[in-house]
Amino acid sequence: MEAIWLYQFRLIVIGDSTVGKSCLIRRFTEGRFAQVSDPTVGVDFFSRLVEIEPGKRIKLQIWDTAGQERFRSITRAYYRNSVGGLLLFDITNRRSFQNVHEWLEETKVHVQPYQIVFVLVGHKCDLDTQRQVTRHEAEKLAAAYGMKYIETSARDAINVEKAFTDLTRDIYELVKRGEITIQEGWEGVKSGFVPNVVHSSEEVVKSERRCLC
C-alpha cells in the first residue's frame, strides 16, 4: 500500500449515459477494459496514485457518476467537493456532444462557491469510422469554455493516462500557485499524509531539543 502522497485531488467524471465514463475510469485505475458494464448507480468510487514529478505523488479520488437522468439529483450534490472533472462525450454520438453545454451549465450552478477545473474528453476515439463530432468543433467548444480537449479510448487505451495526468498536473500547478487552496470543509484538495504520526511527533520533540542547544 502506498500511503505517502503530497495531495489528494477529488475528481468527478460526468457526461451523458453510455459515453463510457466508468470504462475510462476502470481503464485508468484497474488497467482493464470490460466489454460489458452495467450502468452506474448513483455514484461509484475509484482511486489511484499519480506521480506527477519524481517523488511527487498525488492521490486521485475519482467519483464516477451515473449519466442517467434519474440519478441527476444525486450526482449534483457531488460537484462542490471536487477540484477537477472530466466531462465526457462520445465522438460517435452527436447528442452527447450537444449536451456538453448543459452539463457545464449544471455544474456551474452547483459548484458554487468553488470552481472545478474541467477537461473535455471525446471518448471512444477508436471508433473513428463512426465519428459524428469532429475534433475541430470539439476543440472549439472546449476553448470557448477554457477547457483542454483530449480524445481517448478506453478500449484501446489511448490517451487515458494522459487525460488524467494532464488534468492532475494542471490542478497541481494551480495549487502550487495558490490559486486553489485547501479549505476546511471542502474535499476537493487535501494535503498529504504521513502514515506514522506517532513517530513523527517523537521526531519533533527530538528536533526541538536539538534546536534548543
Next chain:
Amino acid sequence: MSDDASDTIATTDREEITKISSSDSLPEDAEVHSDSATVSNQLAPGEPRGDVREDAADQGAETAAAGHPQQPKDAGTTETSLNGEVTEDTLAECVDSVSLEGEPGSEIPLKEPNDPAVDSPPQGRGWAGWGSWGKSLLSSASATVGHGLTAVKEKAGATLRIHSVNSGSSEGAQPETKNGVPAVADVAADQDPTGSPPASPASGSRGMLSALTNAVQSTGKSVLTGGLDALEFIGKKTMNVLAESDPGFKRTKTLMERTVSLSQMLREAKEKEKQRLAQQLTVERTAHYGMLFDEYQGLSHLEALEILSNESESKVQSFLVSLDGEKLELLKNDLISIKDIFAAKELESEENQEQQGLEEKGEEFASMLTELLFELHVAATPDKLNKAMKKAHDWVEEDQTTVSVDVTKESEEETKKEEKEEKAEDPQESKKEEKGTKTVEEVYMLSIESLAEVTARCIEQLHKVAELILHGQEEEKPAQDQAKVLIKLTTAMCNEVASLSKKFTKFLTTVGSKKKAEVLNPMINSMLLEGCNSTTYIQDAFQLLLPVLQVSHIQTNCQTPAS
C-alpha cells in the same frame, strides 16, 4: 488573519499556516486544537498499545487545546510584548483553564472564540466550519489508523453538542451544514454518554455525527486531520508540554518560537519518516484498518450516503413545513412509524447477534442477501459484497487446513516483502500462493484487511440501496416494509461481520499459540475491536437510511416530491 493577533504564539501560527495552507485562519486553529484534545484525552488513559504517544504529549495537547483560544485575547492586552513574564502568565492561565472534557467547565474555553467580548481576529468564516470539521475528519480518517476507541465517540458527541449550539447561533454555515446542525444537536443530546460502544441509538447516527464518530473512531490513535497541519499542532503542543514541565524553558521557548520554523522541522521529520517507511515496508503494512477501509472506498461510500441522507432530511423538513393541519399530522405519524421501526428493531437485532449466525457460512449469507435485496424491490446486486465475503471466508478456511501442520514456521523476511507487493496489486492471487505458511502477523494483517474490505462493501451496499430507493424503483414498496427488510439486511451484515471477526480471532489464536502473550494479545484485542467497529460502521450507515426512506415515503404517498 489580522495583525492584532500577533502575539508570541500566534506569530508562529501565522507563519506556518500560510506556508502550508494559506486559507487557514485562527478559529480553525482552535477547532483543530479542541478536537485533538478530545481525542488525546481519551487516548491517554485507555490506550492499550504503548506505542501511541507520550503521556506528556497528550497532556500538552490538552493544555494547548484549551488554552489556545484564549491567547488571542490575552495577546490583545499585552500586545507584542516580548516580556517573558507576561507570557508566563498567559501560559499559567492556560493551564488553569484546562478543566477539560466532560465537565461543564470545558465549555468555557471552547466557547471562548464565540464570545463577542473577545476580539479574536478573523471573523471571516467564524464557526461555520463545524459541520465541515466532521467531514474533514471523515476523510482524514481515510489515511489513518483504525484503532477505534469507542469512548472517543461519546466525547466527540459531547464536544459536538457544544459546538453545534454555537454554530447554530452563528450565521453562515454552508448549506449542508445547516441541514446537519439540527439533527446533530438532537443526536448529541440523545446520546447516552456512557453507552456501550456498538450501540448506536436510533437517532444516534444521523447526519454529521455519524461521520464524525466514525471518523474519530477510526482515527483513534493518530489524532488529526491532514498530515503536516496536524503534525504542526502536535509539535506546538509538545512545545507547550516542554514549557510546562520545565519552567526554565519557557523563556527560551517563546524566543524559539519566533525563530525556528516548526513546519521546517516537521518537514525534515516527514522526510526521515518517508525514508524509514521505505525501508520498513513490512512493518508499515501492519494492518491499518482505517486506511484499508478507505482503500476499499468504504469512507467514500459512507460520505456519499451521508450527503444523500442529509439532503433527504432537509427535503423531509421542507415538505413538512409546507403542510398543515390534518395532513401534517398524518404524515408525521407515518414518518414516526418508520423511525420507530428503525429504532426498535435495531436493539433487538443486537441482542440476537450473539445467538445467530455464529457458524454461518458465506454462501448462506449470500443467498440471504440476495433474497433481502429482492424483497426490498430495488435493483441492487450484492455481487461485490458476496465476493468480498467469500474471499474472506475462503482464505481462513484454506489456511486452517494447512496451518496445523507447521504452526511455528516463520517465513523469511524476503518472501514476506514480495508477498506484500503482490498483495497490493492482486490480493487474491498472492494469497493462494502462500497457502499455509502464514505467520501470526500475516494472519493478523489479512484478517484486518478482510474485515475492512467486507465492511466497506457492506457500506457500499447500503449506499447503493439508498440511491435506488430514491431513484431507481420500478415497483414501489411501502417504506415501512422496506424499513423492516433493511433491518434484516443490516442485522445479517452485522452478524456476518461479527462471525467473521470471531473466525479470524480464533484462527489468530491457533496460529499464534506458540507466541508470547505480549505479542499475541494486542493483535487479538485489536482484531476484536475492529470487528466491533465494523458493525458500528454498518449500523451507523443503516441509520443514515432513515431520512431516505422517509423521503421515499413522501414521494410515493404525497405525489408532490419535494425537489
